[in-house]
Amino acid sequence: xxxxxxxxxxxxxxxxxxxxxxxxxxxxxxxxxxxxxxxxxxxxxxxxxxxxxxxxxxxxxxxxxxxxxxxxxxxxxxxxxxxxxxxxxxxxxxxxxxxxxxxxxxxxxxxxxxxxxxxxxxx
Amino acid sequence: xxxxxxxxxxxxxxxxxxxxxxxxxxxxxxxxxxxxxxxxxxxxxxxxxxxxxxxxxxxxxxxxxxxxxxxxxxxxxxxxxxxxxxxxxxxxxxxxxxxxxxxxxxxxxxxxxxxxxxxxxxxxxxxxxxxxxxxxxxxxxxxxxxxxxxxxxxxxxxxxxxxxxxxxxxxxxxxxxxxxxxxxxxxxxxxxxxxxxxxxxxxxxxxxxxxxxxxxxxxxxxxxxxxxxxxxxxxxxxxxxxxxxxxxxxxxxxxxxxxxxxxxxxxxxxxxxxxxxxxxxxxxxxxxxxxxxxxxxxxxxxxxxxxxxxxxxxxxxxxxxxxxxxxxxxxxxxxxxxxxxxxxxxxxxxxxxxxxxxxxxxxxxxxxxxxxxxxxxxxxxxxxxxxxxxxxxxxxxxxxxxxxxxxxxxxxxxxxxxxxxxxxxxxxxxxxxxxxxxxxxxxxxxxxxxxxxxxxxxxxxxxxxxxxxxxxxxxxxxxxxxxxxxxxxxxxxxxxxxxxxxxxxxxxxxxxxxxxxxxxxxxxxxxxxxxxxxxxxxxxxxxxxxxxxxxxxxxxxxxxxxxxxxxxxxxxxxxxxxxxxxxxxxxxxxxxxxxxxxxxxxxxxxxxxxxxxxxxxxxxxxxxxxxxxxxxxxxxxxxxxxxxxxxxxxxxxxxxxxxxxxxxxxxxxxxxxxxxxxxxxxxxxxxxxxxxxxxxxxxxxxxxxxxxxxxxxxxxxxxxxxxxxxxxx
Numbered sequence: 001x002x003x004x005x006x007x008x009x010x011x012x013x014x015x016x017x018x019x020x021x022x023x024x025x026x027x028x029x030x031x032x033x034x035x036x037x038x039x040x041x042x043x044x045x046x047x048x049x050x051x052x053x054x055x056x057x058x059x060x061x062x063x064x065x066x067x068x069x070x071x072x073x074x075x076x077x078x079x080x081x082x083x084x085x086x087x088x089x090x091x092x093x094x095x096x097x098x099x100x101x102x103x104x105x106x107x108x109x110x111x112x113x114x115x116x117x118x119x120x121x122x123x
Numbered sequence: 124x125x126x127x128x129x130x131x132x133x134x135x136x137x138x139x140x141x142x143x144x145x146x147x148x149x150x151x152x153x154x155x156x157x158x159x160x161x162x163x164x165x166x167x168x169x170x171x172x173x174x175x176x177x178x179x180x181x182x183x184x185x186x187x188x189x190x191x192x193x194x195x196x197x198x199x200x201x202x203x204x205x206x207x208x209x210x211x212x213x214x215x216x217x218x219x220x221x222x223x224x225x226x227x228x229x230x231x232x233x234x235x236x237x238x239x240x241x242x243x244x245x246x247x248x249x250x251x252x253x254x255x256x257x258x259x260x261x262x263x264x265x266x267x268x269x270x271x272x273x274x275x276x277x278x279x280x281x282x283x284x285x286x287x288x289x290x291x292x293x294x295x296x297x298x299x300x301x302x303x304x305x306x307x308x309x310x311x312x313x314x315x316x317x318x319x320x321x322x323x324x325x326x327x328x329x330x331x332x333x334x335x336x337x338x339x340x341x342x343x344x345x346x347x348x349x350x351x352x353x354x355x356x357x358x359x360x361x362x363x364x365x366x367x368x369x370x371x372x373x374x375x376x377x378x379x380x381x382x383x384x385x386x387x388x389x390x391x392x393x394x395x396x397x398x399x400x401x402x403x404x405x406x407x408x409x410x411x412x413x414x415x416x417x418x419x420x421x422x423x424x425x426x427x428x429x430x431x432x433x434x435x436x437x438x439x440x441x442x443x444x445x446x447x448x449x450x451x452x453x454x455x456x457x458x459x460x461x462x463x464x465x466x467x468x469x470x471x472x473x474x475x476x477x478x479x480x481x482x483x484x485x486x487x488x489x490x491x492x493x494x495x496x497x498x499x500x501x502x503x504x505x506x507x508x509x510x511x512x513x514x515x516x517x518x519x520x521x522x523x524x525x526x527x528x529x530x531x532x533x534x535x536x537x538x539x540x541x542x543x544x545x546x547x548x549x550x551x552x553x554x555x556x557x558x559x560x561x562x563x564x565x566x567x568x569x570x571x572x573x574x575x576x577x578x579x580x581x582x583x584x585x586x587x588x589x590x591x592x593x594x595x596x597x598x599x600x601x602x603x604x605x606x607x608x609x610x611x612x613x614x615x616x617x618x619x620x621x622x623x624x625x626x627x628x629x630x631x632x633x634x635x636x637x638x639x640x641x642x643x644x645x646x647x648x649x650x651x652x653x654x655x656x657x658x659x660x661x662x663x664x665x666x667x668x669x670x671x672x673x674x675x676x677x678x679x680x681x682x683x684x685x686x687x688x689x690x691x692x693x694x695x696x697x698x699x700x701x702x703x704x705x706x707x708x709x710x711x712x713x714x715x716x717x718x719x720x721x722x723x724x725x726x727x728x729x730x731x732x733x734x735x736x737x738x739x740x741x742x743x744x745x746x747x748x749x750x751x752x753x754x755x756x757x758x759x760x761x762x763x764x765x766x767x768x769x770x771x772x773x774x775x776x777x778x779x780x781x782x783x784x785x786x787x788x789x790x791x792x793x794x795x796x797x798x799x800x801x802x803x804x805x806x807x808x809x810x811x812x813x814x815x816x817x818x819x820x821x822x823x824x825x826x827x828x829x830x831x832x833x834x835x836x837x838x839x840x841x842x843x844x845x846x847x848x849x850x851x852x
Contacts, residue, residue: 087820088817
């Protein structure tokens with residue numbers, strides 16, 4: 001485990017497990033879209049790590065999407081992604097402030113809300 | 124909300140240095156009644172002020188003197204501490220009779236102004252013994268009743284002459300305390316206990332209800348008092364000013380056009396709400412939970428705006444305040460245009476006003492003359508002589524305003540009732556930005572102290588804090604410990620306990636900040652290192668967490684030997700986990716090693732191994748509530764939410780006030796998609812610590828997912844009373 005690990009990794013791991021639960025399955029039924037999320041450690045667009053949150057199949061993978069075209073792509077900085085996923089920052093505000101860049105279908109992007117991500121519990 | 128009042132119960136809640144009780148309720152009492160003595164100090168400086176206790180005869184004569192001054196006919200002979208400001212405003216409102224009020228009201232809302240009832244019930248200062256003692260004993264009996272869990276039967280109490288703000292303070296703090304005391308009891312029981320207490324103290328729930336106008340009023344009053352208190356003793360600046368305003372309101376009144384032009388430029392609530400917002404920012408920049416109070420205060424400030432505007436006094440119209448207002452609008456052009464009226468340069472209206480209204484009347488000139496030389500009229504004399512102080516008071520006020528970031532204004536718009544959605548979004552973004560800046564300040568490890576800490580000046584806040592912590596009164600304990608570390612910044616144990624308190628209160632940022640200070644003061648404290656590791660793990664800051672956990676091993680007297688120092692430069696999780704495993708084999712009975720291992724495996728998200736470690740540790744330390752919570756959180760993070768809930772339950776059985784476990788409960792339900800079920804747990808956590816920001820955010824998500832949009836407003840405004848009523852546990 002390298003010391004420069006992304007915080008988003010933890011959320012994505014949680015998400016991966018979450019999708020295997022009943023609540024996660026409900027999510028795939030409800031949304032049924034494929035999101036690509038690019039997370040940059042410090043600066044948007046630089047050294048990005050790509051995650052695919054596949055809410056069709058209920059999977060989270062790292063790296064490029066193999067199954068064709070994603071419905072929407074989001075770009076974040078690591079901290080901002082964590083803020084959006086944990087509800088600290090509203091996605092619309094993140095967008096307005098340029099903390100989140102969106103490519104792809106707008107209607108798909110609008111379904112991307114903090115409540116699709118499970119919340120980390122605290123030790 | 125309650126927490127906010129608890130903290131800022133205003134100047135009125137500060138504990139005087141003389142406080143000597145070591146009991147929390149005694150301290151509370153001292154804090155409350157101490158305010159009287161503190162206020163009395165101010166009485167020398169403030170006219171028309173109150174005496175809430177016996178034995179201050181010198182002020183009677185002052186008051187008598189005042190009755191001969193213009194405007195003082197509006198004053199009641201007896202006022203409460205903290206009432207000066209209220210009185211000031213009331214004085215204004217009585218000017219309404221000249222009919223100008225109607226114009227403003229139309230502008231405001233198209234309806235008549237709500238009647239300004241008497242702000243304070245009359246009090247009868249008949250004390251039996253020192254009031255502090257009486258109240259203290261009374262509150263003690265309340266606490267006693269909590270032990271047996273029997274319904275509280277209040278003994279008869281003499282009339283204590285508590286002011287509105289005292290009452291508010293008692294009410295808020297006692298309800299938080301009661302929630303801690305009776306954490307294992309139902310909401311109804313708590314309410315009945317608190318109501319019994321309050322009603323026997325003649326604290327009327329109706330009047331005290333948050334959001335009621337006097338609440339906001341009091342804040343303004345406090346603010347006014349604050350600014351007054353700073354002025355030098357001398358003549359009666361406040362009174363002179365107020366009286367002067369009143370007279371002019373009557374004599375000249377007329378330029379209500381000022382109101383209208385202001386209103387056109389800035390929206391109805393413009394600066395009034397800004398004032399209110401600034402107020403709340405001053406008091407506590409973390410709490411934005413006071414919608415009802417906001418409204419109340421807005422109402423009051425609006426009235427202030429109204430009455431000020433009726434006054435034709437050129438001094439005021441040309442004052443720094445006016446300049447400030449126009450400066451404010453210049454500073455925020457974008458929002459201004461978005462929000463209200465694009466195209467008109469702010470600042471113009473001031474000139475416009477001057478042209479329109481200052482031209483004809485001669486009184487303006489007259490006044491200007493009198494300002495320089497002493498004029499014939501009595502009020503002018505009075506004004507002129509008081510002017511030195513008055514101006515400093517006024518400057519104070521203006522300065523207070525200017526000190527507030529102009530940003531706050533934007534903030535305010537986000538919460539204000541008007542504005543289209545686009546403007547709202549902008550304002551929200553700004554709001555977020557400010558919060559974030561604050562959070563960054565925290566994240567950079569700077570501890571953020573609460574404002575208006577009633578334990579400041581306590582003779583032994585450390586002991587008090589330990590006691591409160593032991594009793595599970597976390598929010599109170601944090602305040603006491605803050606007072607301690609302010610007094611003794613090198614007290615490692617004080618910082619450590621403060622950190623633990625914040626962690627249990629579900630505030631990792633503050634916990635980290637406090638633990639960093641503890642670490643500075645005592646770099647080899649193992650508990651501090653572990654706590655830092657845990658908090659950074661919670662914040663997903665893996666590298667930092669690893670550093671502290673490794674520090675734990677290195678500083679440990681038994682295991683330090685197996686930790687090679689060169690490893691500290693390049694920390695790899697696998698290496699460290701291996702070393703800890705080694706340590707646990709050296710000494711399998713040491714629960715602490717298992718705990719650290721559990722945290723480490725959480726960090727690497729090897730949850731199964733983490734659970735095993737925590738379970739091993741629990742066999743050695745079955746009564747460690749935080750350990751149960753750690754196990755629960757680990758289970759929750761590896762999607763075993765049902766197990767997690769039973770582990771949290773264990774933790775809560777051991778420590779009913781464990782805010783973190785309550786919040787985690789909510790998370791577990793929410794992650795299972797049981798949003799409706801999660802809500803009461805979040806609300807419960809928040810009722811014990813309204814500063815738990817995470818829980819507010821999660822509550823909001825749960826409310827929207829459970830299709831309870833109707834309660835989102837209450838969540839946004841942090842209206843805990845309403846939420847608790849709606850979602851009892």
